Amino acid sequence: MNAHLQPSGSAYFLDTVKPDVETHALAVIVDNEPGVLARVIGLFSGRGYNIESLTVSETQHERHISRITIVTSGTPVVIEQIKNQLGRMVPVHSVADLTVQGNSITRELAMVKVAGQGEKRVEALRLADAFRARVIDAGTSSFIFEITGKSDKVEQFISLMVPLGLVEVARTGVAGITRGPEGMKD
Amino acid sequence: MATNEMTGAEIVLKALTDQGVDTVFGYPGGAVLPIYDEIFQQEKVEHILVRHEQGATHAAEGYARSTGKCGVVLVTSGPGATNAVTGLTDALLDSIPMVCITGQVPTHLIGSDAFQECDTVGITRPCTKHNYLVKDVNDLARILHEAFYVATHGRPGPVVVDIPKDVQFAKGRYVGPKNIEHKTYRPQVKADQAAIRAAVELIATAKRPVLYTGGGVINSGPTASKLLRDFVEMTNIPITSTLMGLGAYPASGKNWLGMLGMHGMYEANMVMHDCDVMICVGARFDDRITGRLNAFSPNSKKIHIDIDPSSINKTVRVDVPIVADVAHALEDMIRVWKSKSVVLDKKALDTWWKQIDGWRAKNCLKYKQNADVIMPQYAVERLYELTKDKNTYITTEVGQHQMWAAQFYRFEEPNRWMTSGGLGTMGYGLPAAVGVQQAHPDALVIDIAGDASVLMTMQEMSTAIQYELPIKIFILNNQHMGMVRQWQQLLHGNRLSHSYTEALPDFVKLAEAYGCVGIRATKPAELDDAIKEMIKTPHPVLFDCRVANLANCFPMIPSGKAHNEMILGEEVADEDVGSVIDAKGKMLV
Numbered sequence: 001m002n003a004h005l006q007p008s009g010s011a012y013f014l015d016t017v018k019p020d021v022e023t024h025a026l027a028v029i030v031d032n033e034p035g036v037l038a039r040v041i042g043l044f045s046g047r048g049y050n051i052e053s054l055t056v057s058e059t060q061h062e063r064h065i066s067r068i069t070i071v072t073s074g075t076p077v078v079i080e081q082i083k084n085q086l087g088r089m090v091p092v093h094s095v096a097d098l099t100v101q102g103n104s105i106t107r108e109l110a111m112v113k114v115a116g117q118g119e120k121r122v123e124a125l126r127l128a129d130a131f132r133a134r135v136i137d138a139g140t141s142s143f144i145f146e147i148t149g150k151s152d153k154v155e156q157f158i159s160l161m162v163p164l165g166l167v168e169v170a171r172t173g174v175a176g177i178t179r180g181p182e183g184m185k186d
Numbered sequence: 187m188a189t190n191e192m193t194g195a196e197i198v199l200k201a202l203t204d205q206g207v208d209t210v211f212g213y214p215g216g217a218v219l220p221i222y223d224e225i226f227q228q229e230k231v232e233h234i235l236v237r238h239e240q241g242a243t244h245a246a247e248g249y250a251r252s253t254g255k256c257g258v259v260l261v262t263s264g265p266g267a268t269n270a271v272t273g274l275t276d277a278l279l280d281s282i283p284m285v286c287i288t289g290q291v292p293t294h295l296i297g298s299d300a301f302q303e304c305d306t307v308g309i310t311r312p313c314t315k316h317n318y319l320v321k322d323v324n325d326l327a328r329i330l331h332e333a334f335y336v337a338t339h340g341r342p343g344p345v346v347v348d349i350p351k352d353v354q355f356a357k358g359r360y361v362g363p364k365n366i367e368h369k370t371y372r373p374q375v376k377a378d379q380a381a382i383r384a385a386v387e388l389i390a391t392a393k394r395p396v397l398y399t400g401g402g403v404i405n406s407g408p409t410a411s412k413l414l415r416d417f418v419e420m421t422n423i424p425i426t427s428t429l430m431g432l433g434a435y436p437a438s439g440k441n442w443l444g445m446l447g448m449h450g451m452y453e454a455n456m457v458m459h460d461c462d463v464m465i466c467v468g469a470r471f472d473d474r475i476t477g478r479l480n481a482f483s484p485n486s487k488k489i490h491i492d493i494d495p496s497s498i499n500k501t502v503r504v505d506v507p508i509v510a511d512v513a514h515a516l517e518d519m520i521r522v523w524k525s526k527s528v529v530l531d532k533k534a535l536d537t538w539w540k541q542i543d544g545w546r547a548k549n550c551l552k553y554k555q556n557a558d559v560i561m562p563q564y565a566v567e568r569l570y571e572l573t574k575d576k577n578t579y580i581t582t583e584v585g586q587h588q589m590w591a592a593q594f595y596r597f598e599e600p601n602r603w604m605t606s607g608g609l610g611t612m613g614y615g616l617p618a619a620v621g622v623q624q625a626h627p628d629a630l631v632i633d634i635a636g637d638a639s640v641l642m643t644m645q646e647m648s649t650a651i652q653y654e655l656p657i658k659i660f661i662l663n664n665q666h667m668g669m670v671r672q673w674q675q676l677l678h679g680n681r682l683s684h685s686y687t688e689a690l691p692d693f694v695k696l697a698e699a700y701g702c703v704g705i706r707a708t709k710p711a712e713l714d715d716a717i718k719e720m721i722k723t724p725h726p727v728l729f730d731c732r733v734a735n736l737a738n739c740f741p742m743i744p745s746g747k748a749h750n751e752m753i754l755g756e757e758v759a760d761e762d763v764g765s766v767i768d769a770k771g772k773m774l775v
């Protein structure tokens with residue numbers, strides 16, 4: 001199970017190893033029961049793991065099953081530990097590492113409010129077009145854009161809006177899924 | 187009304203009976219009164235009234251650890267639940283199966299800061315394996331059965347079921363335990379066979395192998411201990427164990443190296459350091475075991491059998507991970523070993539054993555005998571000699587006495603040794619002894635205690651009296667928090683900040699006040715007779731064994747050091763003790 005982690009020899013100079021921090025997106029299928037999210041978040045805070053993004057929603061209503069997508073970062077050992085810690089929780093059905101599986105898609109949605117007039121307003125619209133952001137609300141002095149994409153694209157769009165009158169941002173956090181015909185074990 | 191409609195409180199009792207529960211350790215209060223009313227009206231489940239909810243949890247742990255069954259606790263809401271938190275955490279860290287039922291304020295009052303309301307599921311989430319708040323009486327039976335399933339399957343642990351008072355009164359449907367597992371929780375018990383083969387192949391190449399075993403062997407059950415013994419017999423591999431695993435392999439067995447770790451045997455730690463193949467069975471590379479991580483067994487390949495995947499590669503990277511129940515994995519390994527007719531390099535193994543004999547010759551437990559003062563080590567040695575032929579169970583508190591008990595008491599069977607390993611909870615031993623004695627009424631149950639620890643849960647003497655549980659509390663009274671004093675001596679310039687227990691009670695009088703028997707020994711010459719008197723007393727005993735006040739517990743791997751940097755008792759004069767740990771080590775716990 002941990003074959004890819006095995007050091008060739010067997011030296012344990014764990015604390016002298018340069019921490020090669022990686023970012024991974026994990027999909028976690030859980031029973032949608034009270035406290036399940038608190039359990040997952042408590043695991044991360046209690047054991048000092050990072051949460052860069054976390055989304056959760058019920059995905060199968062009849063079976064009360066939810067899907068949590070967590071973007072986290074850590075050394076390979078820590079990432080492996082996080083997956084194992086999640087996997088042994090009683091209401092967790094399965095854990096998939098979307099980053100290791102590689103062949104996966106992650107998306108995030110953001111709503112971006114920009115206020116301004118004149119040239120800045122035109123420039124904001126032009127950029128929105130280039131980023132395929134939709135205008136979902138418009139007034140004489142402001143827009144709300146809806147943008148969907150990978151986190152770095154969303155990030156980039158937001159930073160471009162800063163000088164053009166960025167007022168407020170609401171982001172959903174990342175959701176992810178693997179390509180191909182197979183579904184995740186639940 | 188459907189035939190199997192009953193009240194929530196009735197469902198609780200029915201579920202307990204159907205789960206085969208014979209004993210519940212508990213303490214009543216407003217939010218569990220309906221359940222207590224049911225307890226009053228039946229005879230199948232015996233309720234042991236403790237004197238503090240922490241006592242109930244440790245008693246349940248003692249009961250569980252000594253029987254292999256699930257311990258059961260019943261407490262009220264608010265303070266009842268918060269008082270149980272220490273024992274829940276203790277059970278989590280030592281993987282003890284426990285179901286703890288807590289009362290809760292009525293559903294409609296939850297969240298209103300009602301009298302004796304606390305967020306029990308919130309508070310106990312990080313200190314349980316799983317927990318439930320029951321909102322509908324029709325879920326109650328299933329949840330209770332599920333709780334037992336979760337507590338006892340996979341890596342065992344404590345499960346809390348929080349039941350609001352209105353749910354206890356409400357009528358609902360009962361379902362039996364048959365076919366109730368958890369919807370999805372299915373821990374892997376059977377190993378990946380490729381990993382088993384890889385393990386056997388690796389062991390076959392070993393010239394300096396060691397078995398490093400732990401509490402997982404005990405938790406797996408008697409078959410695991412049996413198979414472990416068979417495997418040692420077949421292979422002649424030396425074997426050591428953690429504090430939690432003592433008794434899985436007999437201390438009289440010829441391959442036994444003794445306990446390893448911070449206060450473990452010199453030979454066990456040296457073997458760990460110098461081995462070339464380490465077979466870790468149901469242990470988890472705890473920091474008390476490994477010492478300095480980056481110098482831990484630097485030249486070995488490691489096999490790790492554990493039922494909990496998150497224990498594998500957590501602190502120490504292993505070469506062959508095996509996720510499985512210990513008994514299953516050992517059975518597989520023995521089968522493959524036999525089918526491949528593996529034989530270890532006999533010459534290499536002989537050389538290895540010769541080296542081990544050299545380490546053994548250091549006689550690392552040696553201590554200076556004293557004619558006037560009872561040495562604590564001597565007290566445990568005598569206790570062992572005088573009780574070894576009896577049906578004895580040992581519990582401990584936490585401190586030096588615990589380590590001396592582990593070093594000098596010799597265990598031949600699993601489930602005979604109950605101690606708080608992971609959490610290190612002072613106050614564990616006395617209530618644990620209550621639980622053990624309740625499960626084994628005819629056994630000799632002894633808590634090897636410290637003068638400070640024993641005061642933390644002393645009130646449970648009253649429980650022992652009430653239920654005529656003749657537990658023996660053998661206090662190694664050194665008038666200090668000896669272990670704290672030892673560390674202050676090692677790390678803090680011998681400034682004994684608050685580690686001297688002033689105004690200790692007179693334990694003999696205290697015994698009398700509780701209505702049990704007090705015995706005191708102050709001189710080595712009177713020790714044997716006093717112990718014999720304790721053994722033959724058919725009542726609970728508080729034994730005040732006055733021991734040398736300033737004895738230190740050795741050998742010791744100082745924090746921040748490696749296995750081969752152990753200090754032995756005779757090597758350090760008391761005045762030099764302060765210099766054996768460097769600045770970095772002082773930062774560690």
Ligand SMILES: Cc1ncc(C[n+]2csc(CCOP(=O)(O)OP(=O)(O)O)c2C)c(N)n1
Pocket residue numbers: 583584585586587588610611612613635636637638639640662664666667668669670
């Ligand atoms: C509940 C709790 N509080 C504090 C500690 C820290 N601690 C560890 S050992 C010890 C002293 C124990 O003294 P005693 O019971 O007399 O045992 P001794 O070491 O003297 O044998 C203390 C305070 C602990 N382990 N548990």
Ligand SMILES: [Mg+2]
Pocket residue numbers: 585636637638662663664665666667668
């Ligand atoms: Mg003491």
